[in-house]
Amino acid sequence: MTQSGSITIEDVAKAAGVSRQTVSRVINFQPNVRQSVREKVEAAIAELGYVPNQAARRMGGSRSYQILAIFEKDAVGRSDGRLPLDQMMLAGLRVCGPRGYHLLFEEVDASGQKSLGDPSEQIARALTSLKPDGVVLCPSLEEDPGIRSVLDQRGVASDYLGQRSEFGRLVPGLDDGFFAEAAAEHLLALGHRQMGFVSGHHDPVRSARRRDGYRRALIKVGSRAHGHFISDAPLAFDEAFDLTRAWLTPTIRPTAIIAETEETARAVLRAAQSLKISVPDDLSLLVLDDAPGLSHCEPALTVLHQDYAAHFSQACERLITANTKSASAMTDNKNTDAREDGFALIDRESVAAPPRNR
Amino acid sequence: MTQSGSITIEDVAKAAGVSRQTVSRVINFQPNVRQSVREKVEAAIAELGYVPNQAARRMGGSRSYQILAIFEKDAVGRSDGRLPLDQMMLAGLRVCGPRGYHLLFEEVDASGQKSLGDPSEQIARALTSLKPDGVVLCPSLEEDPGIRSVLDQRGVASDYLGQRSEFGRLVPGLDDGFFAEAAAEHLLALGHRQMGFVSGHHDPVRSARRRDGYRRALIKVGSRAHGHFISDAPLAFDEAFDLTRAWLTPTIRPTAIIAETEETARAVLRAAQSLKISVPDDLSLLVLDDAPGLSHCEPALTVLHQDYAAHFSQACERLITANTKSASAMTDNKNTDAREDGFALIDRESVAAPPRNR
DNA sequence: GTGAAAGCGCTAACAT
DNA sequence: ATGTTAGCGCTTTCAC
Numbered sequence: 001m002t003q004s005g006s007i008t009i010e011d012v013a014k015a016a017g018v019s020r021q022t023v024s025r026v027i028n029f030q031p032n033v034r035q036s037v038r039e040k041v042e043a044a045i046a047e048l049g050y051v052p053n054q055a056a057r058r059m060g061g062s063r064s065y066q067i068l069a070i071f072e073k074d075a076v077g078r079s080d081g082r083l084p085l086d087q088m089m090l091a092g093l094r095v096c097g098p099r100g101y102h103l104l105f106e107e108v109d110a111s112g113q114k115s116l117g118d119p120s121e122q123i124a125r126a127l128t129s130l131k132p133d134g135v136v137l138c139p140s141l142e143e144d145p146g147i148r149s150v151l152d153q154r155g156v157a158s159d160y161l162g163q164r165s166e167f168g169r170l171v172p173g174l175d176d177g178f179f180a181e182a183a184a185e186h187l188l189a190l191g192h193r194q195m196g197f198v199s200g201h202h203d204p205v206r207s208a209r210r211r212d213g214y215r216r217a218l219i220k221v222g223s224r225a226h227g228h229f230i231s232d233a234p235l236a237f238d239e240a241f242d243l244t245r246a247w248l249t250p251t252i253r254p255t256a257i258i259a260e261t262e263e264t265a266r267a268v269l270r271a272a273q274s275l276k277i278s279v280p281d282d283l284s285l286l287v288l289d290d291a292p293g294l295s296h297c298e299p300a301l302t303v304l305h306q307d308y309a310a311h312f313s314q315a316c317e318r319l320i321t322a323n324t325k326s327a328s329a330m331t332d333n334k335n336t337d338a339r340e341d342g343f344a345l346i347d348r349e350s351v352a353a354p355p356r357n358r
Numbered sequence: 359m360t361q362s363g364s365i366t367i368e369d370v371a372k373a374a375g376v377s378r379q380t381v382s383r384v385i386n387f388q389p390n391v392r393q394s395v396r397e398k399v400e401a402a403i404a405e406l407g408y409v410p411n412q413a414a415r416r417m418g419g420s421r422s423y424q425i426l427a428i429f430e431k432d433a434v435g436r437s438d439g440r441l442p443l444d445q446m447m448l449a450g451l452r453v454c455g456p457r458g459y460h461l462l463f464e465e466v467d468a469s470g471q472k473s474l475g476d477p478s479e480q481i482a483r484a485l486t487s488l489k490p491d492g493v494v495l496c497p498s499l500e501e502d503p504g505i506r507s508v509l510d511q512r513g514v515a516s517d518y519l520g521q522r523s524e525f526g527r528l529v530p531g532l533d534d535g536f537f538a539e540a541a542a543e544h545l546l547a548l549g550h551r552q553m554g555f556v557s558g559h560h561d562p563v564r565s566a567r568r569r570d571g572y573r574r575a576l577i578k579v580g581s582r583a584h585g586h587f588i589s590d591a592p593l594a595f596d597e598a599f600d601l602t603r604a605w606l607t608p609t610i611r612p613t614a615i616i617a618e619t620e621e622t623a624r625a626v627l628r629a630a631q632s633l634k635i636s637v638p639d640d641l642s643l644l645v646l647d648d649a650p651g652l653s654h655c656e657p658a659l660t661v662l663h664q665d666y667a668a669h670f671s672q673a674c675e676r677l678i679t680a681n682t683k684s685a686s687a688m689t690d691n692k693n694t695d696a697r698e699d700g701f702a703l704i705d706r707e708s709v710a711a712p713p714r715n716r
Numbered sequence: 717g718t719g720a721a722a723g724c725g726c727t728a729a730c731a732t
Numbered sequence: 733a734t735g736t737t738a739g740c741g742c743t744t745t746c747a748c
Binding site for chain 2: 006007049051052053054055056058059064076077078079084085086089090093094097102103104105106107124125128129130131237262263266267270291292293294296298
């Protein structure tokens with residue numbers, strides 16, 4: 001069926017009795033091709049099993065049908081709130097594939113490798129080698145001015161996971177503050193007022209933004225809990241365990257705790273168990289980071305998590321759309337910003353109303 | 359510093375006062391360039407910040423510097439023993455990047471999508487579009503004859519995660535039998551004889567191979583436990599819980615259990631707890647699948663896991679090496695097969711000698 | 717609406 | 733050991 005010696009656009013042109021150019025127009029969905037001709041070409045394509053050669057497209061034209069995702073070495077992984085590269089990739093693949101785009105990942109290592117140069121040089125190299133149509137900068141690379149400027153200089157389209165407003169301006173990057181605020185408000189709505197926050201995130205800056213969001217939510221309803229029940233930095237398991245025990249021992253204690261990661265959540269849970277404090281009857285526990293094992297805790301832990309995969313695929317989509325649009329309509333990108341919230345609640349068994357409300 | 363209008367091989371040639379071809383030879387580490395000339399060219403490259411254009415290399419030559427990893431939709435993820443795509447990608451990137459290769463991932467969906475055609479057609483399309491130098495077929499795609507034959511026809515180099523011997527012949531694919539055998543032997547060496555095996559793997563075929571390996575190990579030492587303490591199919595949490603309780607209730611009961619996944623491990627642990635059977639004092643628990651939360655169980659769970667990332671990066675490496683070799687030395691690939699075992703023990707707290715041995 | 721010509725940046729094959 | 737000549741398969745630009 002499929003022949004071995006590559007089938008080129010030339011072959012299709014010949015088979016359809018048209019010029020290469022017409023075939024090119026058809027495969028690129030460009031105008032100025034009569035319907036009848038288009039159909040003839042499409043038939044020839046189907047019959048010959050023609051598939052355009054990616055490298056050749058890049059060579060000839062201006063688009064490369066490649067989008068490049070760049071992430072920081074330490075920012076991806078399976079613990080402490082790191083990015084779920086696997087899920088992001090799957091989501092990205094599913095938007096890129098059908099549109100004929102390919103997705104490439106590149107890791108940059110900020111911790112000064114000598115031979116490779118600094119991160120922006122690494123990226124510059126990748127850009128000239130690959131000439132991607134767009135790049136997705138994963139957190140917290142979007143905050144690196146050196147990288148941003150390389151991208152700008154080259155005029156490479158870039159996008160990010162989410163955006164937030166900072167000092168009244170919209171800046172790229174996840175809105176961790178809003179996210180934590182939403183988490184707190186979820187518990188507030190249930191009636192909780194004495195509410196704790198245990199940090200565990202690998203990125204102290206993002207973690208601090210989350211604590212701010214949590215504070216805002218509590219201040220808004222006039223609770224002073226944020227003065228008492230909050231860790232002032234990301235904690236490891238043992239620290240989180242000790243801190244939680246300290247919170248839960250006195251009579252006045254939180255009725256709900258937000259744990260930033262799987263690890264801290266397990267610590268909180270164990271601390272509660274050690275004190276015979278029942279979850280969720282006496283204490284609600286909300287985790288900001290999902291993991292498969294969380295559904296097999298006793299009780300199963302309720303999670304509100306940032307949907308990194310959705311954020312990522314949306315970034316890919318925007319990049320592709322911008323690329324396609326500018327090629328034809330070139331409508332001004334007024335940045336409609338109908339971005340989703342980008343987080344999702346998985347309601348399991350660890351969150352309930354506070355005791356006095358029942 | 360770095361100029362915007364692309365710097366090409368031509369620019370370097372001019373700057374170094376040589377021909378394009380000589381520059382090409384230098385960047386490809388080919389022979390027949392005088393040391394002095396080589397240095398002049400290298401200097402020019404460094405000065406101009408030249409980086410070869412990937413697409414152009416593909417167009418001109420026969421190598422594409424791309425390797426394509428293909429996986430099945432349902433075979434990757436974070437539960438039930440699925441492939442850790444993120445870790446594989448990182449490992450792969452780290453071998454490909456330094457050698458100038460790029461890594462692409464492609465998902466195939468066996469569950470008959472109409473528009474895309476069957477898996478081998480999807481792959482055929484990717485192959486003609488990308489012309490990768492090699493492809494890594496992830497489990498259990500290596501068992502699909504249709505896919506293998508597409509690869510063969512096109513003469514695309516392919517490699518796999520591991521290999522095992524089957525009916526006396528070496529076939530591609532992970533050696534799950536040997537792996538489970540090793541797990542059982544680890545416990546056997548500690549003195550366990552009554553040993554259970556709880557399946558939970560998403561792939562029943564691989565799971566069955568593991569159970570066989572476990573059986574072999576027990577038979578080898580004359581234990582009959584494999585007749586009693588083994589699930590006959592992959593189990594979900596509740597089933598694993600019930601089965602384990604059934605095993606642990608009578609007087610004659612296993613002193614060790616191998617759980618295939620995080621989920622089943624948690625089920626076993628809970629079953630033991632519910633029966634007040636202490637782990638590891640009365641029961642050892644060995645898990646075949648790691649997850650971050652496993653180190654925060656009570657007790658922390660000991661894991662022996664297949665190192666998919668290592669398998670994957672080794673496959674990439676072999677592909678690249680073969681590609682490079684054939685370009686210069688073309689030594690016959692006698693398949694030295696110095697492949698690693700490809701699994702690793704993470705010794706935590708859930709495995710100990712059986713009670714009677716202490 | 718369609719076609720012809722001219723590259724894109726590189727490497728293979730062949731000179732020299 | 734080095735240079736020259738052809739392309740690779742596509743898109744762009746510009747004719748028609």
